[in-house]
Structures are given as structure tokens and as C-alpha cells.
Amino acid sequence: MLKNKDLCAGTLFIAFGGALLAFGQRLPKFADGEIGPGGFPLIVSMLLVLVGGLTILSSLSGEGETLSIARGEVRALGFVLAGVAAFALLISPLGLIPAVLAVVGLSSFANRGPNPLRIALIGCGLTAMTWVIFVLFLRMPLSPINLSLFGG
């Protein structure tokens, strides 16, 4: 039952609509002929709930496709996003080199059978490339490596 794509999508839309409604409760909606900041979100949230309901209804016809997740997909999702999160965490305290190496290293686990030497080479190549493009040419205020955390 839960594997029906339309059913899940409809539930998701209702959840979004509900969240929009709940977090927008305190926004003023309508005041003397004007639409307040909460008015339009109120309409959008109600429409979302309505459309979510319709999506669920259409799933009951039994035509909906079932959800399938390929092997290794969750693994890929986890490691790719973990790599990006690591980059975000490392870039300002530690600098460009550790951050780039972290994305390349972590995301390599998303792939089947990463080869350590190859990954290391790709990491070094990308570090050099991004340093030249983003710091030298586009002048982003990033340091290559920040050792001050270690008293350096």
C-alpha cells in the first residue's frame, strides 16, 4: 500500500500544505480590503491539501506505479549528500583543500568499488583546478588551508 507512488506524493503534498498552514498561523491574513503577508500562503496551503487529496484519490484507482529503489541507491544518496555537508562544514574553519578532499573522498563511496589511488589523484586534480578557477580567477575569499585551529 505504502509503495504506491501517487499515494506517497499525495501524502507529501498534504504534509507540505499542513506545515505551511501551521507555521503561517500567526501571519496576518486579511485586513481592510488588503491581503496581508499570510493571505497568499493560506490559499497556497489549502490548494496543496486539496491537490494532495486528489492525488491520493487518483492512486486508489489502482493504476499507480509502485515505488522501487534500486540497490545501492540509498547508499549513493547518503554519501553524495554527506560529501556536500562535509564540504559545507569544513570550508570556513579548515579551508579549501580539506573541504574538496572531503567531498571527493566521501562521495567516492557512493560508487561501487572505489579505487583509493584513483580517488586521491582525482581529489588532487580537483583541488588544484578549483583553486585556480575560484580563488585566483573569480577571487572568492577562501584560504587554501587554515592551520590556525591547530595553532599553526
Place this chain on the structure above:
Amino acid sequence: MELIANLGLGFATAVSLQNLFYAFTGCVLGTLVGVLPGIGPLATISMLLPFTFGLDPTAALIMLAGIYYGAAYGGSTTAILVNLPGETSSAVTVIDGYKMATKGRAGQALATAAIASFVAGCVGTLVLAATAVPLSTIALRFGAPDYFSLMVLGLIASIGLSAGSVPKSVGMILTGIALGLVGIDITSGVQRYTFGLSGLFEGIPFIVLAVGLFAFGEVILSVCTKENTTEEAKVVGKLMPDREDVRRMTPSIVRGTLVGTLLGILPGAGQSLASFISYAVEKRVSKHSSEMGQGAIEGVAAPEAANNAAAQTAFIPTLTLGVPGSATMALILGAMVMHNIQPGPQVMTSNPSLFWGLIVSMWIGNVMLVILNLPMVRLWVKLTRIPYDILFPAILVFSCFGVLSARVMPFDLHLAVLIGFLGYVFRKLACELAPLLLGFVLGPMLEENFRRAMVLAEGDATIFLREPVSAVFLFLAAAILIAACLPFLRRKREAVLVEQD
């Protein structure tokens, strides 16, 4: 003769050394990334968008337009050489293009694609220039209610031609509008859905949404399905088509251009439908229809012409009305907003050199692509052979820097992770992402015009039906919505759209 004066102004802007340089850089970068297998045009533009941040708006848009058709061109190159369509619009080119390549005629297939694209691009650009003035003159007379209804129509039309189920596509539009609500409300100054996070005060940055949904999303789905092996190398062979080829491709190019020009204007229809329909037309009309599917030159020329003509005319609603028809156009519109250009009919009058410079630079971009691509075909062949285990970390790293370069706030990257996850969930649930992006881009303008109209009408919502222009737009939107829901039409629509995927 206003058109000539306008184009003159455009040439004066576009031919400056600086703008020529950016058009060229855009074309090269777009083709370079677009050629890489597994990176579609949306991911390409999202990834390269940051390179335009530091430029003045005119140069940025010129470069972006270069990236846009560079990516499209790169996509067809990959389609012909590797049998791998990077985007739905080159899905048709694959059929005969790859067959030609296996017969050792890859060079001629690529040259045909380039010539067809160039001819169609020139025609498309002229149509764009000719229709821009009358269309925006009409649009400038629109009031807030008309605008609101026009945007509703644009959003609904975009789902009328997408493959997914109607309620799901509407839900995705609404989700996009909801994401666009985040940030400080410009009218009242009240914070909405920011959760007190300063990174959200200005709303969810456009680049974060684009990279999270498209760049990260594509990597996650491709990384576990793609093999790391190198693609087989193709012999490029002779480049120039012979006299017989030219004789055969000419009528196909003309027909493809016609189909593409017309379909590109429709919101939502876009390039994929244009190339698909033009292929179907060739199959009916061409004298060599029996060869179609076996490596017929018509099967490359017509869809490529249609694709490129549509790519140009898709700019018509985007530039003159501020209503993008496709996800790619939504990206271009989002980039305009990022550069503080409020899209809409006033762009042409308030910023004529930008407007006409952009149009002329599109034509120059087409010239550059032909000159650039034919001699560089052998380099592109090498690029299509880069294995995916090198490609995907590179996409990720460049995307990270892209997101970061907007404001240099690591918070944006965390947000992109969240949106990347959401994008994955939506893909798994067969919810299309293009309507979401359109909703996100149009949402703020939709709300602004809605509120303005309500103030004008003193709170009376029937104004949208009392104003004639607005009523017509809403009526059309309702008609499309109802038609899309009818079971008979739905099956037909699915058949058309599934076949092209």
C-alpha cells in the same frame, strides 16, 4: 524599420569586445559541460550559473545564453557519438544520428546537426526580434489582474504538456510556489517561514534550488547505474556533407525550422515536443522515409533544426511577458532576477541595450557554435569518453563552489543538501521537477500581482473574471486543465511523451 534600428542597437552592444568574449566563453563552457555524458542542460546551466555572478547584467545574460545553446549543442553531439541523449530534446536525434555514426558517417551527422541548428537558430532569432515589440506593447497594457491570470495560464500550460499525472504536476507547482514564499515579505516586511535563520531572510537562493534539484539529483541517480568503463570511440570520418546530403537535408531543415519556431512559443511545449513532432513529420513527408531510423540524414536535420528553432522562440514569452515556458527558461529568468532585472514587458523599454544586445548575441552565438564546433569535434569525442567516476566528483565539487560563490555562506550548502534530498524523493515518486522550478520562479510575481489586484478591487476576488483579458486567460487555463484530465486525451498525451523519452 524600427526592427532594423533595434537590431542596430543590439549589434552595437553585442559586438563590443567584452560581450563577444563572454558570448564566446559561454558557448565554449556550455558545449564543454554539455558534451559530458550524463549531465543534462539543466544541470549544466545550474553548475555554470555562478560564473556569471560577477558580471554586469548584460554580459551575464549574454554569457548565459551562450551556455544555454552551447549545452544544447553539446547534448546533440553526445547523442550522435555515444547514443546517449543528454536531454529529452535530443532523444530523437539519437535514432538516426547514432546509426549514421555506426556507419562511419559521424562527422557528417555532426556537421548536419550544426548546419541545421544554425539555419534554424537564425530564423528563430529573427522571429523573436520581430515579435518582441508588438508582444510587449500589448503586455505593457496589462493590469495586475491580467498579469496574475497570465501567469496562472503559463503554469497550467506547462503541465498540459508534461508526462506526469495532472494532480501531481499541480502539486509540484504549488510546492514550488510554497518554497518561493520563504523570506521577508516585500510588501509588509514581515518574516515568513524563515525560522529565524538569517540565511533565509532573502528567501531560498535560486542557485541553491537549481543545484540541489538538478546537479545533486542527477549525480545521485546516475552514480549507481552508470558503469565506469570508457565509452567506445567512434570514428569521426569526413566532416563535410556531400552534394547529395545537402540536397536531402535542405527541405528537412525548412520543415523542422517551421515546426520548431511555432512550438517553441507555446509555454510548456518546448524543444522536446518540437523535435519529436518534426521527426514524425519527416516520417510522413520525406521521400526517404523508408530509411528513417536506419541512419537517414533527414532524421538528424529535421529534429535538430526544430530543437534549435524552438530554443530561440522559447525566449519570446520569457523575455516579452516574463513567463517562462520551460524549466531551462525558468533558470534564465531566475538568473535575470538575481541580477536585479525584473522580468516582464518593461525590460525592452527600460533596458533596450540589454534586450537587443541579448538577441543579437544569440545570433552571434549561433555563428560561433558552428565555427567552434566543427573543427573541435575530435576534442568533443575525447570528452565523451571521460569515465563517470572522474566526472561525478567533479560535478559535485564544482556545484559546491557554485552554491558557495553566491553569498559565501556555508549555510546555503546545507540548504542545498536538504533540497537535494527532497529532489531525490520527488524523482522517486515520479513527480516532475520542472513545474516546481516554474512555480518557484513565478510564485513571488504571482503573489505580488494577486495582492495588487485585490487592492485595486477593494478585496473583491471577482475582479479576475470581470476584467476581460484576465477572464480569457483564466478560461484558457481552465480549458487546458480539463483537457489534460480527460482520460482519452491523457492516454494520447502519455503515448506521445513516453515515446520520446
